[in-house]
Amino acid sequence: MSVKLTHVVAAVILNERGEFLLSSRPEGKAYAGFWEFAGGKVEAGETELAALQRELHEELGIQIAAATPWLTKTYRYEHAHVYLRFFRVLPQQWQGEIQCREQQQYSWQQAGRFDVEPMLPANGPILRALSLPWLLKGRPESGWRGQNGVGEVWMAFDVAADVVLHTNMHLPTVQTETLHLLPWSVSAQECAGDGWWWRPVALSDIETLCVQLRKRPVDMPMVVLLDEHLMNQASILQDLGVHVAVTMAEDTA
Ligand SMILES: Nc1nc2c([nH]c(=O)n2[C@@H]2O[C@H](COP(=O)(O)OP(=O)(O)OP(=O)(O)O)[C@@H](O)[C@H]2O)c(=O)[nH]1
Numbered sequence: 001m002s003v004k005l006t007h008v009v010a011a012v013i014l015n016e017r018g019e020f021l022l023s024s025r026p027e028g029k030a031y032a033g034f035w036e037f038a039g040g041k042v043e044a045g046e047t048e049l050a051a052l053q054r055e056l057h058e059e060l061g062i063q064i065a066a067a068t069p070w071l072t073k074t075y076r077y078e079h080a081h082v083y084l085r086f087f088r089v090l091p092q093q094w095q096g097e098i099q100c101r102e103q104q105q106y107s108w109q110q111a112g113r114f115d116v117e118p119m120l121p122a123n124g125p126i127l128r129a130l131s132l133p134w135l136l137k138g139r140p141e142s143g144w145r146g147q148n149g150v151g152e153v154w155m156a157f158d159v160a161a162d163v164v165l166h167t168n169m170h171l172p173t174v175q176t177e178t179l180h181l182l183p184w185s186v187s188a189q190e191c192a193g194d195g196w197w198w199r200p201v202a203l204s205d206i207e208t209l210c211v212q213l214r215k216r217p218v219d220m221p222m223v224v225l226l227d228e229h230l231m232n233q234a235s236i237l238q239d240l241g242v243h244v245a246v247t248m249a250e251d252t253a
Contacts, residue, residue, distance in 0.1 A: 003076075003081045004081070005074070005081055005082065005083045006041055006080045006081065006082045006083065007041065007042040007048075007082075007083050007085075008039060008040065008041055008042065008082050008083065008084045008085070009039045009040070009042055009048050009051045009052045009055065009084075009085050009086075009087065010036065010037035010038065010039030010052075010084060010085070010086050010087070011037055011038055011039055011052055011055075011056055011064065011067060011086075011087050011089050012037055012070065012086055012087065012088050012089065012126075012130065013037075013038070013056075013062075013089045013094060014088070014089060014090055014091055015091055015108060016091045017108075017149070018110075018111075018147065018148065018149040019108040019109060019110055019149050020037075020108070020109050020110075020111065020130060020149065021037070021038065021098075021106060021107075021108060021109075022035045022036065022037065022106065022107050022109050022114070022116060022119075023035070023036065023037075023038050023059070023060070023100075023104050023105065023106040023107075024036075024104045024105040024106075024116075025104065025120070026102040026103055026104045027103065030077065030079045030080070031077075031120055033118075034118050034119065034120045035107075035114075035116045035117065035118065035119050035120065036119070036120045036123065037086065037123070037126075038055065038056055038059050038060055038106075039051075039052060039055050039056070040055040040058075040059070048069070048085055048087075049064075049066075049067060049087075052064060052067055052087055056094070058101065058102075059101055059102055059104070060096075060098050060099060060100070060101065060106065061096055061097065061098065061099035061101055062094050062095065062096035062097075062098060063094065063095050063096050064089055064093065064094050065093050065094065065095070066089075066093045067087035067088065067089045067093060068087060068088045068089075068090075068238075068239055068240075068241055069085065069086075069087055069217055069240070069241050070086045070087060070088045070217075070241040071086050071125075071126060071129060071217065071218060071219055071220070071221065071241070072084060072085050072086070072217045072218070072219050073086070073122055073123075073125065073126065073219055074219075075121070075122035077121075077122075082122065084122060085217070086126055088241065109149075110149040110150050111130040111131045111148040111149035111150055112128075112130070112131040112148065112149075112150055113149075113150055114127060125219075125220065129220070129221045130148070130149070131148050131150075131153070132148070132153075132221050132223070132243055133146025133147050133148050133153050133243065134146070134238055134243050134244070135147075135234065135238070135243070135244050135245075135246070136153075136223070136243070136244070136245040136246070137245070137246050137248050138245070138247070138248060139247055139248065140247075144245055197222075197223045197224075197225055197245075198222060198223070198224050198225065199224070199225040199227075200224065200226070200230060201227075203230065203233070206224075206230065206233050206236070206237065209224070209237075209242075210236065210237075210240060213240045213241070213242070214240070217241065218241075221243050222242050222243065223242070223243045223244065223245050224237050224242050224243070224244055224245070225245045225247070226244060226245065226246045226247065227247050228246075228247055228248075228249075231246050231247075234246060
């Protein structure tokens with residue numbers, strides 16, 4: 001018997017300090033009191049963005065002008081089998097005074113330092129993924145630096161060399177399918193089970209990736225490693241929900 005997937009959207013709302021908004025599920029709902037990203041079910045005929053805008057207004061009284069699609073997640077609860085689509089909402093993309101219109105609580109949280117619980121079980125990988133900066137700069141030899149909500153993050157992992165050398169992938173089906181459609185000039189590698197890295201060599205590789213991401217989003221963070229000649233593609237990729245690592249000259253790394 002096939003089980004109907006409930007389509008849900010949820011927002012990672014950011015403030016100027018780089019913190020993320022979590023709210024508690026109101027009484028009367030399944031998992032009442034658990035913490036989640038504000039959002040809810042997409043109604044028939046509604047786009048994901050329209051559903052996000054409606055839910056955030058209904059629950060918190062805020063207006064969302066724009067949002068960037070990020071990760072997806074499928075999860076089976078006792079009460080429902082859900083397909084979740086998370087959006088990233090930057091400080092300049094939302095406005096309004098936060099109100100708890102459903103008697104829920106809300107809390108601004110720092111990446112990797114969440115101090116509210118319990119969290120909805122489906123959200124574990126999403127919370128971990130929030131620690132990964134949206135932009136990393138550096139070199140394979142000297143490591144990668146970026147900012148998350150807690151502060152500066154430094155990653156010493158020699159990603160570039162690994163990405164180039166290994167073509168063996170152990171990726172969830174969704175991503176394997178996405179990667180399969182990417183040009184052969186690239187390879188990718190899963191990174192500690194919490195994300196994966198991909199290194200395009202030409203502009204056409206990036207164009208192919210963009211087409212694929214629009215059709216089929218990823219369920220683990222994807223870091224695209226940009227060599228100097230492709231650095232101007234960083235914002236296009238970030239707008240598609242990708243984390244970017246750019247290779248800098250040694251003295252600016
Ligand atoms: N809003 C939200 N829902 C989530 C998250 N993570 C997660 O697994 N879910 C699941 O997605 C589903 C969302 O449904 P909901 O009950 O909040 O939706 P809704 O506001 O439209 O509720 P309604 O049933 O009153 O119409 C629930 O099964 C919930 O457990 C999350 O971060 N945010």
